[in-house]
Amino acid sequence: MDNQETKFGFTTFAENWNGRLAMLGFVIGIATEYLTGQGILSQLGLM
Template sequence: MDNQETKLGFTEFAEAWNGRLAMLGFVIGVITEYVTGQGILSQIGLM
């Protein structure tokens, strides 16, 4: 690895992974709502 810079903070690397994980979480949430028939707030007991 030629690049020895830190990978912390608002770097392109961190933001790319943050976006990927956010998209994954959103898709999992939508699938869970579809399968259970309840919204996310209902599932955790807030509604």
């Protein structure tokens, strides 16, 4: 981890973590759909 003055905004540090968390959320969403047999909208009661 680089020592940067700011950790907020459009910095490399923030964008790397944003991408990692987005990939993690996507994988969790796909796994949840696979395990339950329902899509996310069905799980939320929207369909």
